[in-house]
Amino acid sequence: xxxxxxxxxxxxxxxxxxxxxxxxxxxxxxxxxxxxxxxxxxxxxxxxxxxxxxxxxxxxxxxxxxxxxxxxxxxxxxxxxxxxxxxxxxxxxxxxxxxxxxxxxxxxxxxxxxxxxxxxxxxxxxxxxxxxxxxxxxxxxxxxxxxxxxxxxxxxxxxxxxxxxxxxxxxxxxxxxxxxxxxxxxxxxxxxxxxxxxxxxxxxxxxxxxxxxxxxxxxxxxxxxxxxxxxxxxxxxxxxxxxxxxxxxxxxxxxxxxxxxxxxxxxxxxxxxxxxxxxxxxxxxxxxxxxxxxxxxxxxxxxxxxxxxxxxxxxxxxxxxxxxxxxxxxxxxxxxxxxxxxxxxxxxxxxxxxxxxxxxxxxxxxxxxxxxxxxxxxxxxxxxxxxxxxxxxxxxxxxxxxxxxx
Amino acid sequence: xxxxxxxxxxxxxxxxxxxxxxxxxxxxxxxxxxxxxxxxxxxxxxxxxxxxxxxxxxxxxxxxxxxxxxxxxxxxxxxxxxxxxxxxxxxxxxxxxxxxxxxxxxxxxxxxxxxxxxxxxxxxxxxxxxxxxxxxxxxxxxxxxxxxxxxxxxxxxxxxxxxxxxxxxxxxxxxxxxxxxxxxxxxxxxxxxxxxxxxxxxxxxxxxxxxxxxxxxxxxxxxxxxxxxxxxxxxxxxxxxxxxxxxxxxxxxxxxxxxxxxxxxxxxxxxxxxxxxxxxxxxxxxxxxxxxxxxxxxxxxxxxxxxxxxxxxxxxxxxxxxxxxxxxxxxxxxxxxxxxxxxxxxxxxxxxxxxxxxxxxxxxxxxxxxxxxxxxxxxxxxxxxxxxxxxxxxxxxxxxxxxxxx
Numbered sequence: 001x002x003x004x005x006x007x008x009x010x011x012x013x014x015x016x017x018x019x020x021x022x023x024x025x026x027x028x029x030x031x032x033x034x035x036x037x038x039x040x041x042x043x044x045x046x047x048x049x050x051x052x053x054x055x056x057x058x059x060x061x062x063x064x065x066x067x068x069x070x071x072x073x074x075x076x077x078x079x080x081x082x083x084x085x086x087x088x089x090x091x092x093x094x095x096x097x098x099x100x101x102x103x104x105x106x107x108x109x110x111x112x113x114x115x116x117x118x119x120x121x122x123x124x125x126x127x128x129x130x131x132x133x134x135x136x137x138x139x140x141x142x143x144x145x146x147x148x149x150x151x152x153x154x155x156x157x158x159x160x161x162x163x164x165x166x167x168x169x170x171x172x173x174x175x176x177x178x179x180x181x182x183x184x185x186x187x188x189x190x191x192x193x194x195x196x197x198x199x200x201x202x203x204x205x206x207x208x209x210x211x212x213x214x215x216x217x218x219x220x221x222x223x224x225x226x227x228x229x230x231x232x233x234x235x236x237x238x239x240x241x242x243x244x245x246x247x248x249x250x251x252x253x254x255x256x257x258x259x260x261x262x263x264x265x266x267x268x269x270x271x272x273x274x275x276x277x278x279x280x281x282x283x284x285x286x287x288x289x290x291x292x293x294x295x296x297x298x299x300x301x302x303x304x305x306x307x308x309x310x311x312x313x314x315x316x317x318x319x320x321x322x323x324x325x326x327x328x329x330x331x332x333x334x335x336x337x338x339x340x341x342x343x344x345x346x347x348x349x350x351x352x353x354x355x356x357x358x359x360x361x362x363x364x365x366x367x368x369x370x371x372x373x374x375x376x377x378x379x380x381x382x383x384x385x386x387x388x389x390x391x392x393x394x395x396x397x398x399x400x401x402x403x404x405x406x
Numbered sequence: 407x408x409x410x411x412x413x414x415x416x417x418x419x420x421x422x423x424x425x426x427x428x429x430x431x432x433x434x435x436x437x438x439x440x441x442x443x444x445x446x447x448x449x450x451x452x453x454x455x456x457x458x459x460x461x462x463x464x465x466x467x468x469x470x471x472x473x474x475x476x477x478x479x480x481x482x483x484x485x486x487x488x489x490x491x492x493x494x495x496x497x498x499x500x501x502x503x504x505x506x507x508x509x510x511x512x513x514x515x516x517x518x519x520x521x522x523x524x525x526x527x528x529x530x531x532x533x534x535x536x537x538x539x540x541x542x543x544x545x546x547x548x549x550x551x552x553x554x555x556x557x558x559x560x561x562x563x564x565x566x567x568x569x570x571x572x573x574x575x576x577x578x579x580x581x582x583x584x585x586x587x588x589x590x591x592x593x594x595x596x597x598x599x600x601x602x603x604x605x606x607x608x609x610x611x612x613x614x615x616x617x618x619x620x621x622x623x624x625x626x627x628x629x630x631x632x633x634x635x636x637x638x639x640x641x642x643x644x645x646x647x648x649x650x651x652x653x654x655x656x657x658x659x660x661x662x663x664x665x666x667x668x669x670x671x672x673x674x675x676x677x678x679x680x681x682x683x684x685x686x687x688x689x690x691x692x693x694x695x696x697x698x699x700x701x702x703x704x705x706x707x708x709x710x711x712x713x714x715x716x717x718x719x720x721x722x723x724x725x726x727x728x729x730x731x732x733x734x735x736x737x738x739x740x741x742x743x744x745x746x747x748x749x750x751x752x753x754x755x756x757x758x759x760x761x762x763x764x765x766x767x768x769x770x771x772x773x774x775x776x777x778x779x780x781x782x783x784x785x786x787x788x789x790x791x792x793x794x795x796x797x798x799x800x801x802x803x804x805x806x807x808x809x810x811x812x
Contacts, residue, residue: 065629357624
């Protein structure tokens with residue numbers, strides 16, 4: 001098998017920080033690009049200091065979540081407040097294809113790295129910017145955190161228990177989402193460059209990218225003037241029933257069950273052995289099931305609670321019913337499906353410890369992605385400054401001593 | 407009339423042989439940026455056509471909002487791949503295409519003799535993007551499943567959404583489908599971009615569940631669990647380690663209340679009019695505020711209930727706090743910022759009339775994208791594609807129609 005990855009030969013300079021920007025680099029890196037994060041000990045990224053740490057020893061190079069979320073990126077350390085550091089960053093950009101950043105609008109310009117500046121260094125450079133709400137517009141400077149960005153899209157208003165208040169999603173789903181989709185934007189621009197020789201400055205508003213997920217509910221507003229609200233786990237368009245999560249035997253164990261067609265309904269009845277309690281005549285059609293969904297779900301819940309979630313999922317699946325156990329974090333590592341697909345992998349860190357991160361979550365027929373843990377600060381300094389940029393040993397050492405490379 | 411798009415992906419030919427959300431949205435991303443996308447539907451049509459939202463809730467296969475929003479810019483043909491003549495026609499389309507996007511369960515593609523081995527034999531340069539809930543391999547690959555089932559297999563709901571001990575929640579939309587779609591578009595596009603380098607086409611195997619389990623949940627949780635054997639579950643508040651960091655009610659809805667850093671907290675105090683309670687020692691850092699979350703949230707809610715979400719957003723943002731309104735879908739759809747950025751586009755559709763659609767998910771200034779043409783009617787381009795593009799004559803087309811192949 002040809003082991004070459006599709007983006008081999010593409011070089012990316014990544015100023016991205018925290019989560020979304022590093023995931024852009026990760027995605028391109030997994031796909032074969034050479035990606036260098038530019039960061040500095042002068043201002044260590046907060047995610048490098050997030051516990052838990054490898055072997056319980058706190059250090060910016062030992063954060064386990066950071067290593068997973070930043071895997072695929074390399075790292076060079078430059079204190080950009082120093083003019084010589086800025087020049088080195090530009091020298092690297094001159095030899096690169098793509099620059100990624102997720103600062104607020106205007107920050108790159110203030111650093112002296114705005115698009116016009118970069119074009120002067122390399123005419124066909126692709127600058128990928130992913131501010132929360134875009135590069136322009138009245139709310140361009142809106143402050144959000146990853147976990148609250150979704151509130152500006154309508155998405156948060158849909159999450160919660162049926163008829164109740166919105167419940168927050170407790171982490172930034174939008175960060176990896178925008179990070180992965182951001183890599184698609186970069187690929188589109190690379191393709192355009194291949195077609196035309198032109199680079200460009202991509203304006204990737206995380207708000208707009210994520211709001212596409214609200215599309216189905218948005219159409220209900222456009223067509224009917226309705227603005228949806230929380231509906232537990234019911235179908236987003238009220239088109240399937242049952243469609244929910246039901247309690248199983250044990251502490252906080254649940255199963256998801258969906259019936260999308262009459263055929264699947266009959267499969268469910270067969271799996272249930274056509275019980276008396278499920279008054280079949282009242283639920284014979286999809287319309288009836290939808291009209292009486294609360295009753296239907298309550299009845300099903302009384303049945304599921306007698307079963308182990310995994311056993312019940314296997315039983316229902318053996319009849320062709322769409323059902324999965326609701327997994328918790330502790331279930332993931334040993335789950336036979338994720339084990340078989342090598343979703344999570346144990347890797348050896350250069351500092352000598354082993355840790356578990358996620359691997360190639362998409363499988364390519366040609367070429368296997370070799371995933372290494374996220375970089376130590378400045379891990380690729382030698383390679384970039386000595387080999388790529390050709391600094392003399394002496395000058396390299398000086399710049400390190402003077403904390404320009406830092 | 408063959409359309410000649412000029413976008414970033416112009417020259418790339420895509421077949422969308424998918425239904426509902428994941429594959430259609432993935433193919434829509436290609437279509438947004440100028441790829442020539444043909445949607446191939448079974449004669450019964452994409453199941454999304456049977457789901458709303460419909461204008462006035464009256465079901466009509468050409469008036470589904472879900473179908474419309476995920477199928478813009480595509481041409482549409484019908485093809486009964488289960489028949490011999492239909493399958494032969496589908497193979498002709500495969501010869502034309504660079505990319506096939508599909509989301510049929512693996513067993514179904516096999517039953518049509520359209521798994522990757524069959525397809526590779528017809529067009530070895532084709533990139534086949536397969537998006538399913540569980541993927542092409544592993545013990546659950548033969549399982550039946552929908553978006554909800556995939557989402558709850560990831561740990562996301564157990565970890566991050568819902569009240570403790572109560573039902574874990576999805577996001578109220580097709581979150582797993584969308585996450586799978588963007589992962590597939592990115593990895594698939596890379597496979598197209600690097601096709602010559604890697605030596606030809608390949609299958610790109612995307613599991614919606616795996617992508618979320620890895621890139622969202624795994625990133626933040628799996629290293630710690632693997633090392634220490636401990637893991638967390640949902641709490642029902644936005645961020646249990648710091649406060650304020652959750653969704654709170656206000657006079658006309660809800661706000662995402664976030665003020666963790668000292669500057670943000672002081673900004674919020676000022677906006678609230680420096681109430682006496684805010685001077686208490688226990689409220690002077692985010693951790694002790696979190697330890698007294700019930701108390702502080704009840705104080706803050708007394709204030710938020712007297713103000714509207716937009717008042718709160720504007721005043722708090724001006725004071726340096728990342729506090730935002732929880733926009734309803736209607737409010738997001740009317741947001742002046744998004745309007746100023748041209749995020750909404752007016753489109754015409756023969757059955758739906760004038761539709762204000764969501765525009766491009768990101769802005770490529772040198773090669774603008776986004777929806778321009780409405781979703782195709784069922785079989786709308788049969789003559790154009792099969793006659794004009796593949797060169798079948800009228801008699802042959804009529805025979806195919808008579809045989810039920812198209």
